[in-house]
Amino acid sequence: METLFVPIEEAARAIGGSRSTVYRLIETGDLERVKIGRRALVTTESIREYVARLSAAAGA
Numbered sequence: 001m002e003t004l005f006v007p008i009e010e011a012a013r014a015i016g017g018s019r020s021t022v023y024r025l026i027e028t029g030d031l032e033r034v035k036i037g038r039r040a041l042v043t044t045e046s047i048r049e050y051v052a053r054l055s056a057a058a059g060a
Contacts, residue, residue, distance in 0.1 A: 005034060005041035014047050025050065 006014070011031065012022045022042065025031040030053075032046035 003044055005036070005043055006047070008040055008042060011042035011047055015050065 008019050008022050012019050015021070015025075017025075022031060026033045026042070030046075030050050032043045034041050034043060
């Protein structure tokens, strides 16, 4: 089964940034956060979409 959500720290590693960067990207709508109980998680789909947008912009 594919992982749908990752913790903030793992999202930061995936994009090569910090926790602060991930929270800023959540605030700007670039990443999607969900709350499960008290845990804040980032959707893996939003991480993939963000990286794809960065790649497309770098190639433009």
